[in-house]
Amino acid sequence: MRGLLWFAWLLALPAHADDTAQLLDAMAKAMRTLDYQGAFTYQHAGRVDTLRIFHAGGPGERERLISLNGPRSELVRDGANVTCTQADGTTFVYASTTGRGLMPLVPAADSRALDEHYDVRRIGEDRVAGYLADVIDVAPRDRLRYGYRFWLERDTRLLLRSMVTDGERRPLEQLMFVSLDIGTPPAEADLVPQKRGDSAIALAAPDAELLVRGAPHWQVEPVPAGFRFVSARRPKQGPAGAEHLVYSDGLATVSIYVEPRGDAPAGYDTLAGRGTVNVFSRVLEDWRVTVLGEVPVATVHQIGDGLRRVAADN
Amino acid sequence: MSQPIQEQLSALVDGELPREETLFLLRRMNQEPDLVRCWSAWHLVRQSLRRQEILPLRSDFAEAILQRVGAETVPAPQRRAAWLRWASGGAIAASVAVVALIATSPGKPDAPGAGAPLAVAAPSATPDLNGEFRPPLLSPPLDAQPASAGGFSTPSAPIDPRLQSYLIRHYDAAGGNGQAGLMPYVLLVVPSQQAASTPDRTAADQAAQRR
DSSP, rough: OOOHHHHHHHHHHHHHHHHHHHHHHHHHHHHEEEEEEEEEEEEEOOOOOEEEEEEEOOOEEEEEEEEEEOOEEEEETTEEEEEOOTTSSSEEEOOOSSSSTSSSOOOOHHHHHHHHHHEEEEEEEEEETTTTEEEEEEEESSTTSSSEEEEEEETOEEEEEEEEOTOOEEEEEEEEEEOOOOOOOOGGGEEEEOSSSSOOOOEEOOTOOOOOOOSSSESSSSSOOOEEEEEEEEEEEESOOOOEEEEEESSHHHHHHHEEEETTTTTEEEEETTTTEEEEEEEEEEEEEEESSSOOOHHHHHHHHHHOOOOOOO | HHHHHHHHHHHHHOOOOOOOHHHHHHHHHHHHHHHHHHHHHHHOOOOOTTTOOOOOTTTTTTHHHHHHHHHOOOOOGOOEEEOGGGTHHHHHHHHHHHHHHHHHHOOSSOOOHHHHHHHHHHHHGGTTTOOOOOOOSSSOOOGGGGOOTOOOOSOOOOHHHHHHOOOHHHHHHHHTTTGGGTTTTTHHHHOOTTHHHHHHHHHHHHHHHHO
């Protein structure tokens, strides 16, 4: 009985900022360092898709994602390179700028910023894909970001199920493992793209980027509450001023792409969404600005409106 | 027995015969014992295939059903509420048919267990029938549940290359940064969703923004 009370008290206790950051760090780390393979469902926009994942963790992180329903498409991440094969056979190879997976794994979540804008607590336990899971609820404190619910495997902290919710805590998308094998390294054959004999593979290396060391040409002012500048990149081939800025509130990330306007019409001002990713695009003088992130429309809109040029081209 | 009659009989066994034809067939069965035997045999096969409890039918079941259908008083149309409209035709006939089947079942006339499942099955099947008459009504079809809209993937429609490039660079830049690092790239692999889902999301978000 006493144990039960103790347990109930633990459940009711809001997790400390440090604990929550630790939990989310542990989860992100587990997703990258562990070996696992399995199948999961991805529920979004009124439909359900099933995918298969193979993941080899460690310093040379490798990963392969395959869609199991609909047209076949797959994505292979091998250290710094991402190869994405779409249903029609077109293949893109992209070389990473961060070298994520080749670098020491550094937790990125800032516990204090997180606590300011999210209420993180452990709300119970559950069972997913045969594993016992702790359920962590991440409630946003305003409408500029989404809420989350994470089911973390008890021992490894691997993410077994996740849910993204809107301001009213209605689920927007959900991801859940239905079968999962933790700790078995995937076979070599499972980590390379499937050969396609029938279609010519169009290789493209879109938009290679370099990290900007100095001050970026652009900044967002005023920036929505909680979001801070993280990094800036510029395309290898591109005019001065073209940039890719990254802002984050510690959990959600927003990318801002500033590119030459090209043939975009003057009134170009569009909003689009895919999953929980929202995209806002507008023309600012000679530039086309595209804001993209896992945040509500209001946030990408505010960030797009607040973008200013801060440095001349000299 | 002629070919069209056999087809009608088959449709009746499957509960797919329109109301008018059903009444016609029932009248005919009253006069042709061969038809009733055939119907019973098919019904037996159907029940065995579906592993249902075998409920043999009395030979005069058609007459019993017709009598009950004839005795049913239909409410005056002007006094009917809109939600009752479905009850005017097939539903009443169908429920009558169930009662008739239960009443004419010679197997266990007084056992409550024999009749109960049938009675339960009737209301669940009636609202969808729209004037159709389904005499067997022993089990609603397995596919009775409507398929949810948007449950099917659109034909192969790869992501716009620009968006794809944006997404890859975004996930790469976000790196291990919180949420984007959880299961990134999933959006790049799932089949393209219908564009129709986008305005809904956007509208909902804008509504949230206004509040």
